[in-house]
Amino acid sequence: MSSNSSAIEVRGLLKSYSNHVAVAGIDLDVKKGEIFALLGPNGAGKTTTVEILEGYRYRDGGSVSVLGVDPADTDVRAWRNRIGIVLQSTKDAADLTVEEAISHFAGYYSHPRNVDEVINAVGLNEKRKAKGEQLSGGQRRRLDVALGILGNPELLFLDEPTTGFDPEARRAFWDLIRQLKSDGTTILMTTHYLDEAEALADRLAVMTDGKILEVSTPTLLGGRARAKARVSWSENGKSNLELTDSPTQFVNQLSVRIGGEIQDLSVSRPNLEDIYLEMIGEKV
Amino acid sequence: MSQSKLPSTLKIGVSRGFLELKQFFRQRESVVFTLLFPVLLLLIFGSVFKDEIAPGVTFSQYFVAGMIASGLVNTGFQQLAITIPMERDDGTLKRLRGTPAPASSYFIGKIILVFVSMSIQVILLLIFGVLLYGISLPSDGAHWLTFIWVMLLGLISSTLLGIAFSSVPKSGRGASAVVSPIVIILQFFSGVFFVFTQLPTWMQNFAAIFPLKWLTQGMRAVFLPDSFAAQEVAGSWELGKIALLLGAWSVAGFFLALKTFRWEK
Numbered sequence: 001m002s003s004n005s006s007a008i009e010v011r012g013l014l015k016s017y018s019n020h021v022a023v024a025g026i027d028l029d030v031k032k033g034e035i036f037a038l039l040g041p042n043g044a045g046k047t048t049t050v051e052i053l054e055g056y057r058y059r060d061g062g063s064v065s066v067l068g069v070d071p072a073d074t075d076v077r078a079w080r081n082r083i084g085i086v087l088q089s090t091k092d093a094a095d096l097t098v099e100e101a102i103s104h105f106a107g108y109y110s111h112p113r114n115v116d117e118v119i120n121a122v123g124l125n126e127k128r129k130a131k132g133e134q135l136s137g138g139q140r141r142r143l144d145v146a147l148g149i150l151g152n153p154e155l156l157f158l159d160e161p162t163t164g165f166d167p168e169a170r171r172a173f174w175d176l177i178r179q180l181k182s183d184g185t186t187i188l189m190t191t192h193y194l195d196e197a198e199a200l201a202d203r204l205a206v207m208t209d210g211k212i213l214e215v216s217t218p219t220l221l222g223g224r225a226r227a228k229a230r231v232s233w234s235e236n237g238k239s240n241l242e243l244t245d246s247p248t249q250f251v252n253q254l255s256v257r258i259g260g261e262i263q264d265l266s267v268s269r270p271n272l273e274d275i276y277l278e279m280i281g282e283k284v
Numbered sequence: 285m286s287q288s289k290l291p292s293t294l295k296i297g298v299s300r301g302f303l304e305l306k307q308f309f310r311q312r313e314s315v316v317f318t319l320l321f322p323v324l325l326l327l328i329f330g331s332v333f334k335d336e337i338a339p340g341v342t343f344s345q346y347f348v349a350g351m352i353a354s355g356l357v358n359t360g361f362q363q364l365a366i367t368i369p370m371e372r373d374d375g376t377l378k379r380l381r382g383t384p385a386p387a388s389s390y391f392i393g394k395i396i397l398v399f400v401s402m403s404i405q406v407i408l409l410l411i412f413g414v415l416l417y418g419i420s421l422p423s424d425g426a427h428w429l430t431f432i433w434v435m436l437l438g439l440i441s442s443t444l445l446g447i448a449f450s451s452v453p454k455s456g457r458g459a460s461a462v463v464s465p466i467v468i469i470l471q472f473f474s475g476v477f478f479v480f481t482q483l484p485t486w487m488q489n490f491a492a493i494f495p496l497k498w499l500t501q502g503m504r505a506v507f508l509p510d511s512f513a514a515q516e517v518a519g520s521w522e523l524g525k526i527a528l529l530l531g532a533w534s535v536a537g538f539f540l541a542l543k544t545f546r547w548e549k
Contacts, residue, residue: 094374
């Protein structure tokens with residue numbers, strides 16, 4: 001079933017827990033070499049979906065192919081050698097140093113990356129002798145990422161990778177992810193941060209209640225490209241707002257009418273977060 | 285990418301063993317609790333109860349043999365049944381499952397950890413037993429052979445049952461409270477803290493179901509004079525029965541471990 005251009009192919013995926021449906025029959029395609037973001041509120045079924053793809057959970061129905069392999073197959077060592085996983089939150093290896101943990105796990109893979117390179121790539125060089133328990137939240141997350149990319153994976157799963165990062169660490173992390181992409185790594189990520197999805201994702205899907213609402217690109221999601229621009233300004237002490245398809249023309253006319261500097265002028269398009277909240281708001 | 289290029293199960297297992305040991309010795313509580321506590325018990329009990337329980341055999345000597353047997357249960361069963369649930373809680377197991385390392389490598393690592401900590405434990409107890417309580421090391425090959433096979437069967441059954449029992453505690457934090465009382469009760473019932481033949485019959489019968497009673501008896505066969513065999517329940521060391529019971533528990537432990545082992549909560 002798997003075509004050569006797909007890293008992940010999912011058809012009709014179903015998963016229920018006791019009497020609650022977590023994933024209600026979704027289709028998903030992730031192309032080789034792309035960064036794909038899965039968005040959605042808590043409880044939407046993102047983590048369940050990702051954990052089925054990672055081979056952690058068994059599905060109730062549908063078909064799944066990840067790098068041409070069904071993750072539910074029993075003998076998956078060779079397959080695991082080709083994927084990298086960054087789980088949502090971890091606290092293991094607390095009594096190992098960054099260096100010890102990374103060099104140990106490197107021994108699990110057929111073609112691991114160079115340990116020093118990985119430590120540098122995630123920016124933990126100054127912390128290489130620090131134990132897991134001595135790292136800050138963001139540093140700990142970078143250790144997780146280091147362990148995820150250590151095996152030179154063709155496909156990397158990132159489950160909420162930058163939770164707890166400060167803005168600077170987040171920017172540095174984005175650069176690392178872009179670097180991985182340019183090396184040819186396919187990336188499937190979940191995130192709560194819409195700016196992160198916008199900055200990184202080639203395509204994204206919005207999930208609520210176990211279903212996928214839309215698969216699109218950050219610029220086209222939810223009809224964002226067609227959405228009206230908001231022009232706001234102040235005039236005679238009152239603030240005004242106009243929604244328009246032709247903001248340039250509108251501002252031109254406004255400028256002619258007022259004949260000078262327009263007070264508090266701002267022209268904006270809805271950002272990804274506005275679109276996303278509108279989409280999931282419809283469902284809530 | 286073919287599987288043949290992957291590091292072997294054994295190679296990963298051995299590297300896990302070294303990692304487990306490194307982590308073990310970094311946790312001061314585990315070193316104290318697992319290794320030094322039994323030595324402390326030996327010093328306390330051995331100094332308090334010095335009476336002869338048979339001609340030429342003091343209770344201290346009887347107790348040393350029992351504590352060595354207990355050491356096999358402490359470092360195998362108790363250690364694993366407590367630490368594996370903790371590793372399930374902190375995500376160690378989940379991370380491992382997401383890598384190409386097979387489950388068997390994890391178990392090989394545990395066996396190495398148990399083997400090393402068990403050996404240190406037994407050596408410490410032997411040193412104190414010999415220096416302070418007049419235990420003598422076996423002087424002939426037959427006794428050493430008994431020592432080796434009792435140790436090995438103890439290692440195997442204790443490790444496998446520890447892995448199997450690790451599925452019982454609901455959380456890592458509660459594991460110690462579930463596991464430790466079982467071990468302590470078994471120690472009271474199995475001829476560690478008291479002379480086995482002086483216990484009520486129902487207690488003896490109950491203890492005879494579990495491995496510890498047979499391990500203590502095996503260690504007595506190694507470290508007490510042969511004349512003491514007459515003081516045992518059956519009037520002999522029952523070496524064949526010891527081998528059979530420990531073997532049966534090993535097999536049961538193997539299948540239980542396979543059946544019940546869980547990577548996640």
